[in-house]
Amino acid sequence: MSELTTTEMNAKGPFTRLITRVFFRTAQVSDHVLLAPSLHYITLQGEALKGVAWTAGDKIQIRLGSGLQTRTYTPIQWDPLQGSTSFVAQTLSPGPGSDWVTDAKNGAVVELMGPRSSLALGDTAAKDVMVLGDETAFGLTLAWGAGRAVLEVAAPEVWGPLCHAWGQSAALIAKQADDAHWSRMEQSVWERFSPQTHFVLAGRARTIQHFLKALRAKGISGDRIRTKAYWADGKTGLD
């Protein structure tokens, strides 16, 4: 029998250890760049990430602590030869995922599940996709190379240069506490809309609900809209 990894040993109880061993891959943090306050770029590397089939839009779930609690992130890229993957993680609100991201040090051992299917482009051309989301959907936008994006973000002044550096011309709308910014988001959506547009609504559940209604009210058919809530106010770890 092979030796237990450090995190397997940290896993509480035989059941958790068994699940960890069977369903999780082991990797290490190989790079952690603080892009801006509350915004991290993390790269994981490991033998178990080699030869893995990844499709842009897939998710990974990182195991936190000694139980089976996980938090979900969207890889921007996956190199099956090097055995590495990277994602952008925000830490805007305290939680175990944000704590893990903030403290992730080079060399730290990570157990992760996935990549697993979450949102898939399918036959849709990336140039026809408009992502409506927030910081949590930035990875998805980059992974797909989505043609357009309208993102509600806490700090547009930080995101502008980052989007530019990544070649992504997203419309960045500053969040307001009472969601008063939704009207400006909507305006940006229609400015960027074309008859070929396919909408992908990802990020905050409440924003998704609002824009789903707004798109339907404009007569956008259901087969041109995909949704996936990445987080919801007052709820923890949606996935």
Ligand SMILES: Cc1cc2nc3c(=O)[nH]c(=O)nc-3n(C[C@H](O)[C@H](O)[C@H](O)COP(=O)(O)OP(=O)(O)OC[C@H]3O[C@@H](n4cnc5c(N)ncnc54)[C@H](O)[C@@H]3O)c2cc1C
């Ligand atoms: C399929 C999928 C893909 C995802 N991809 C990414 C990704 O690539 N990058 C990324 O950063 N996140 C991504 N997320 C979202 C991320 O998993 C959540 O934000 C998660 O809640 C963070 O865990 P936490 O432990 O920090 O907070 P939790 O313990 O889950 O929540 C604590 C509190 O924080 C609030 N909260 C959670 N997220 C936010 C937020 N963004 N802004 C404000 N308040 C928030 C919750 O409502 C709750 O009140 C993805 C989620 C899913 C389901």
